[in-house]
Amino acid sequence: MSLDHILLGLLREPASGYDLKRLFDERIAHFWAAELSQIYPTLKRLEGRRWIRSRSAASMRGPRKRLYHLTPEGRRELVSWLSGPPRYGDERFSYLAQLFFMGELGDLNRTLRFLRGLREHFTAKLAALRSLERMWGDADPRYPDRLPDEDLHVHLALRKGLLSLEAHVSWCDESIARVAARAPDHGRGRRSRVVRKSDNRRLHE
Amino acid sequence: MSLDHILLGLLREPASGYDLKRLFDERIAHFWAAELSQIYPTLKRLEGRRWIRSRSAASMRGPRKRLYHLTPEGRRELVSWLSGPPRYGDERFSYLAQLFFMGELGDLNRTLRFLRGLREHFTAKLAALRSLERMWGDADPRYPDRLPDEDLHVHLALRKGLLSLEAHVSWCDESIARVAARAPDHGRGRRSRVVRKSDNRRLHE
DNA sequence: GCGTCCATGTAAACGGTTACATGATTGC
DNA sequence: GCAATCATGTAACCGTTTACATGGACGC
Numbered sequence: 001m002s003l004d005h006i007l008l009g010l011l012r013e014p015a016s017g018y019d020l021k022r023l024f025d026e027r028i029a030h031f032w033a034a035e036l037s038q039i040y041p042t043l044k045r046l047e048g049r050r051w052i053r054s055r056s057a058a059s060m061r062g063p064r065k066r067l068y069h070l071t072p073e074g075r076r077e078l079v080s081w082l083s084g085p086p087r088y089g090d091e092r093f094s095y096l097a098q099l100f101f102m103g104e105l106g107d108l109n110r111t112l113r114f115l116r117g118l119r120e121h122f123t124a125k126l127a128a129l130r131s132l133e134r135m136w137g138d139a140d141p142r143y144p145d146r147l148p149d150e151d152l153h154v155h156l157a158l159r160k161g162l163l164s165l166e167a168h169v170s171w172c173d174e175s176i177a178r179v180a181a182r183a184p185d186h187g188r189g190r191r192s193r194v195v196r197k198s199d200n201r202r203l204h205e
Numbered sequence: 206m207s208l209d210h211i212l213l214g215l216l217r218e219p220a221s222g223y224d225l226k227r228l229f230d231e232r233i234a235h236f237w238a239a240e241l242s243q244i245y246p247t248l249k250r251l252e253g254r255r256w257i258r259s260r261s262a263a264s265m266r267g268p269r270k271r272l273y274h275l276t277p278e279g280r281r282e283l284v285s286w287l288s289g290p291p292r293y294g295d296e297r298f299s300y301l302a303q304l305f306f307m308g309e310l311g312d313l314n315r316t317l318r319f320l321r322g323l324r325e326h327f328t329a330k331l332a333a334l335r336s337l338e339r340m341w342g343d344a345d346p347r348y349p350d351r352l353p354d355e356d357l358h359v360h361l362a363l364r365k366g367l368l369s370l371e372a373h374v375s376w377c378d379e380s381i382a383r384v385a386a387r388a389p390d391h392g393r394g395r396r397s398r399v400v401r402k403s404d405n406r407r408l409h410e
Numbered sequence: 411g412c413g414t415c416c417a418t419g420t421a422a423a424c425g426g427t428t429a430c431a432t433g434a435t436t437g438c
Numbered sequence: 439g440c441a442a443t444c445a446t447g448t449a450a451c452c453g454t455t456t457a458c459a460t461g462g463a464c465g466c
Contacts, residue, residue, distance in 0.1 A: 002299040003453075009306035018417050031301035038454060040419055062416030063462040082307050083315070086322050087299035093365075094207040094292035096236035100362040101214035102287050103355030110288070111358065117291050149387065150308030153316065156380045157305040160298075163379075167372035174368075175361045182354065208425080223445050243426060245447055267444030268434040416463075424455075435444075 002087065003034055003042055004051075008070060008078040011052055016065035017043055027154075030129055030161035043068055051077050108183040115179065119172035126165040133158060207292065208239055208247055209256075213275060213283040216257055221270035222248055232359075235334055235366035248273055256282050313388040317381065324377035331370040338363060 010023050017039045024034050046052045051074030057067040070078070095118060102111050136158075137143040144155050215228050222244045229239050251257045256279030262272040275283070300323060307316050341363075342348040349360050 001453080002297070002302050006302050006306075009302070009309070012309075016417075017419090028302075028305070031296070031298040031305070033295045033297070033454095035455065036417090037419080037421095037456080040417095042453095044419095059416070059463085061464065063418090065417060078306070079309065082303055082310055084303075086303060086319060086326065088326065089297060089299055090238045091236070091296065092207070092238070092294060093236040094294055096362045096365055097207050097211050097214070097233075098287055098289075098291060099358055099365075100233070100236070101211075101283070101358070103353075103358040104214070104217075104284065105287055106354070108354060114291060121291065121293065148308075149311070149313060152383070152387070153304055153306070153308040156383070157301045159380065160301055160304075160373075160376050163372050163376045164369065167368050168365075171365050171368045175364065178361070179357070182357070206425080221445075222447090238426095240427065241445090242428080242447080242449095249447095264435085264444070266436065268446090270445060412466090414464085414466105416461100418460085420457100420459075422455100422457085425453090427450105427452075429448100429450085431448075432446085433444105435442105437442085438440090 002032070003038065004046060005078060005081040006032060006034075007039070007042060007046060008051060008074050008081075011068055011070045011074070014067045014069040016057075016059075016067055018065065027132075030125075031157060046074070050074070108179055109185065112176065112179050112183055115172055115176045119169060119176065122165055122168040122172060126162070126169060129158065129161050129165060133162065207237070208243065209251060210283060210286040211237055211239075212244070212247060212251060213256060213279050213286075216273055216275045216279070219272045219274040221262075221264075221272055223270065232337075235330075236362060251279070255279070313384055314390065317384050317388055320377055320381045320384065324374060324381065327370055327373040327377060331367070331374060334363065334366050334370060338367065 006028070007020060010020055015023070017036060020039055020043075021034070021036050024032065024039075043052065043054075047054060047068070050071055052068045053071055054066050054068045056064055059065045099111070099114065102114065105111070140147065140151075142148075147155060211233070212225060215225055220228070222241060225244055225248075226239070226241050229237065229244075248257065248259075252259060252273070255276055257273045258276055259271050259273045261269055264270045304316070304319065307319065310316070341360075345352070345356075347353075352360060
């Protein structure tokens with residue numbers, strides 16, 4: 001149950017459910033996501049286990065909030081999770097499943113559009129991550145080589161996101177080139193279309 | 206619902222639930238996984254929707270099996286899924302969450318062991334994918350440049366797995382080097398030993 | 411006064427995992 | 439005869455998503 005432990009990790013500094021959601025979106029989005037509707041009940045469960053405790057507190061803006069903070073038991077639980085072996089969940093990529101079967105359509109131009117869509121998506125995520133890195137770098141003159149050990153770990157996790165996304169984009173480029181070389185109109189514009197014999201091979205009806 | 210559509214895609218050739226499980230493990234494992242206990246009820250549901258139909262058939266080895274095959278409606282559904290936009294599910298990586306908070310432990314040697322564990326895991330998966338690629342290449346003299354368009358798509362999906370895993374391993378190497386440079390014993394065994402840079406550079410197993 | 415953000419939740423459904431159960435056939 | 443593999447399922451649970459619901463505080 002990673003969400004539990006991520007919340008414990010984040011709660012080294014007291015925070016409300018709403019705060020935690022913001023932390024997820026700002027700092028953690030590249031390897032985990034959580035909705036408020038999941039965060040709130042989870043916090044209650046963690047409090048039931050005595051891993052966190054809460055108190056009411058004023059907000060700077062808006063109504064009062066419920067501030068959660070870690071207990072010693074919670075800290076012990078966090079450490080035990082961190083000390084354990086790496087947890088791999090099996091990765092599922094719907095878009096690869098689509099690509100895998102896309103030969104069915106018998107339309108390379110469609111594949112090309114699909115791949116360009118992927119590339120756009122990945123470059124956008126990459127840009128977001130890079131700007132996150134830049135913000136961090138600007139705020140801390142020690143970034144990245146002289147960061148304290150603790151922040152080094154955060155940096156490594158971020159690097160994983162960057163390298164992964166760069167690889168995603170490279171793969172898109174490689175794939176687009178490969179498909180474009182075969183596509184009748186080299187994947188450009190909708191004009192200059194040559195009739196191929198493979199036109200018969202389509203599956204739809 | 207990707208599993209539904211993956212099953213439709215695989216059922217271009219008639220197959221039983223058990224057959225489909227083997228296909229998942231053999232050809233699809235790098236972007237999707239499914240258990241038999243999920244496959245069987247899903248097949249029933251798909252049959253309820255008239256996207257597939259089944260008949261009983263003899264097996265080469267073992268008891269009789271229930272062979273499923275695609276209906277025209279199922280084929281239409283498959284095509285509509287393939288024609289739609291790429292489906293991104295948000296990716297979650299527990300091991301990155303662990304790394305992110307691992308500064309808590311204040312023990313770089315532990316981080317180092319963790320990263321080496323990751324590297325081992327990824328190289329093993331990479332080796333498996335490479336052997337899958339090799340098997341494919343050996344079986345088809347057209348591989349990879351003169352593959353028919355349909356198989357090209359399968360190849361592209363496989364390439365994504367390869368490039369991704371290579372990036373994962375590179376990231377591990379980079380991270381290990383960075384942490385080892387700070388760790389009290391250079392991250393080598395119990396005796397302190399100097400790290401040569403050539404130690405990191407092997408990616409190929 | 412109205413919209414936006416702050417803040418906290420509940421309920422139903424969904425997709426997937428784990429554990430359990432059963433039995434046929436084949437090869438040794 | 440026994441183990442391994444082939445084959446098909448059910449039940450309980452878990453983590454997550456989607457939709458719904460409510461209301462306070464602040465800025466314009």
